[in-house]
Amino acid sequence: MLAAAQEPAIQAVVTDSAFAEASSLIREKSGVPGILLPECLLAAKLLYGIDYDQVGPVDVVAKIAPRPLLLIHGTADDLVPFENMLQLAAAARKGHDAHVQTWTLPGMAHVSGIVQDRSEYVQRIVTFFQKALN
Template sequence: MRSMSEGQSRGSLVPDPLPGARRGVLRTSDGVRIEAMYEPCTAGFAKNSAAAGPAAATAVVVAHGFTGSVERPAVRRAARVFAQRAAVVTFSFRGHGGSGGRSTVGDREVLDLAAAVEWARSLGHTRVVTVGFSMGGSVVLRHAALHRGRTEARTDAVASVSAPARWYYRGTAPMRRLHWIVTRPLGRLVGRYGFRTRIHHQDWDPVPLSPVEAVPLIAPTPLLLVHGDRDPYFPLDHPRMLAAAAAGGGTGAAELWLEPGMGHAENAADEALLARIAQWLMDAGGDGTG
């Protein structure tokens, strides 16, 4: 989950969409309007008929963190890096940016991601992979578990960056501040007017499947977990717990990258790391470009 200190990223200007970009308005299965953007692959090798297959066939769907949106500089930067290897779909979760509804902080956001994946497939991409950051990292894990049987909404590989392993974590000061924003009326006003994030006032009922409960259900879909050793929100026991849960699923293990010096989520992911994640997503399952 993103919170107050994550509002700015490297650079204050929002880059223009890539050439050939198209905007869309999606509808989730529960009727929420979601703003989205599609950007085609910009890789030079995609124009080479001998190597165009995987690049043209694959789309990367990016799930941002709490208080993010399709227009945030860090999301746009990630899209540009990923677009060097595949087409990219970015979108704003409910309650964020120009999307409708209110944020449920990782619960019904799974439906938003499913709509984005379905859109990518409707545009002709036969292979769709997902990458999520913080709150979005928890969403891609739950989506991969809950939609693995739905052909149109499933993911072919998933990368989760800076995700929590369990709900209601308050072990760090940033997470205590975030819980104040989400659970208190005054906090939700701060979220709405200070961070342009509209947060639902109702508690979870029922409590959704947690990330650590979802991970064993993802296999055999390839799974990458990425976490910084200087993450101020979630310490390293979170990615280690997720990795252990994946190994305990009995049908496959996750790949775990613990990144030295990295902080939290998309704002802390430099272009070199984003490029490595993009290449992993292309290679996962044997469908990479090599």
């Protein structure tokens, strides 16, 4: 999503279990004690040039419009909570002439849709791209 928001040559986007904001996800799921987290985030920025406070697909996803976007997410995702898809979809729909589709996978965990029903998963994505790229 971050690349597509900046690169118009990307004609359609599919995501599975995408996060809305990296920094909030790291704060919730990293297991790093809260008192040490600011230092860890600073170390990542200094060592690797990654500013996790700036990695927020929710802030740029609307720029993908009018190109088609498909968001896939399982409701039982314990790594990236399902609410991330709802946030991304709402933000994406604010784009001019947005074409946003969502596919909710009831009871499925993080990126498990392809494992649970590979045939349907592949077919839905192929169909999405066939329509998007024609």
